[in-house]
Amino acid sequence: MSGFRAVVTDLDNTLYPWVDYIVPSLEAMVASLESTTGLPRIRIVQSLKAVYTKYESNEYPFAIQESDIFQPYERDFDSFNRLVVDPARRAFKAARERYLRPYPGVLEGLAGIRQRGLRILALTDAPRNAAELRLKWLGMDRLFDAVYTLPGYALPENVDPAIRKRQALGHYRSATRVCELPREAEKPSPDGLRRVLADFDLSPGEVIYVGDNVLKDMPIAEAVGATGVWAEYGTYVSNEYRERLAVISAKAVTRRHVAEESPARWPLAISNFAQVLDVLDGLRWTRPARRKAARGRRR
Ligand SMILES: [Mg+2]
Secondary structure, three states, rough: OOOOOEEEEEEEOOEEOOOOOOOOOHHHHHHHHHHOOOOOHHHHHHHHHHHHHHHOOOOOHHHHHOOOOHHHHHHHHHHHHHHHHHHHHHHHHHHHHHHOOOOHHHHHHHHHHHOOOEEEEEEEEEEEHHHHHHHHHHHOOOOOOOEEEEEEOOOOOOOOHHHHHHHHOOOOOOOOOEEEOOHHHHHOOHHHHHHEEEEEEEEHEEEEEEOOOOOOOHHHOOOHHHHEEEEEEOOOOOOOHHHHHHHHOOOHHHHHHHHHHHOOOOOOOOOHHHHHHHHHHHOOOOOEEEEEEEOOOOO
């Protein structure tokens, strides 16, 4: 039919709105730390940001015990864990469970791709642990043939023994095969997508690549010769959330997850992930080079 054999998709802001969940979750965690330690919010935020920058992820789960501000409490890890870390972790989790959701059309779209007999692969710039856990939390970790991530991080020395045990038992592992790419494969390097194609013996013409970032995702589709589909809906982030995110998230980390506002566009755009099915079915297949000038950006 269409000749497509696989859909490779980005994760953050393509399958779920990352900002919509990370902002309230981090804020809930910071509020918990303020109330359990009495420290000023600004000190807490700055100290956490430094750790998140080091690990290049706002989802690094051991940021509290590794941040400099809390070091005096670490002398007695058990009390610190019970009185400070645990409540903060629970606050984050409660907000995450409330706010982390796939975009409308994502589950339907993924199911439709499967029904058509295509492979589904994920390619993300998130570290392994964060990507893997998030898919598990979303209940989506069985939906992929494989997930390609950037390298993960090891457990820190000082950690709740229960967490160490759960880690050893594979509790944090996703049901899908996860493949860690080298750091240098971060998009817009096309190395990750090339690796996916090689691993699954796919030629570029057989692959659709979906992503929200015009400047990081679409260039990799172009570089390997796959059909790039721009998840334009993933770029709509309210200024209110952008402002709140800038307070709690380091710029370098934010940039990895959220496309910066840019006038750049990509001709084959979708407003809902399920429209990937229209592309597969040839209903809206238009070669980018032949498209008319793009219409104004809708906000
Ligand atoms: Mg993205």
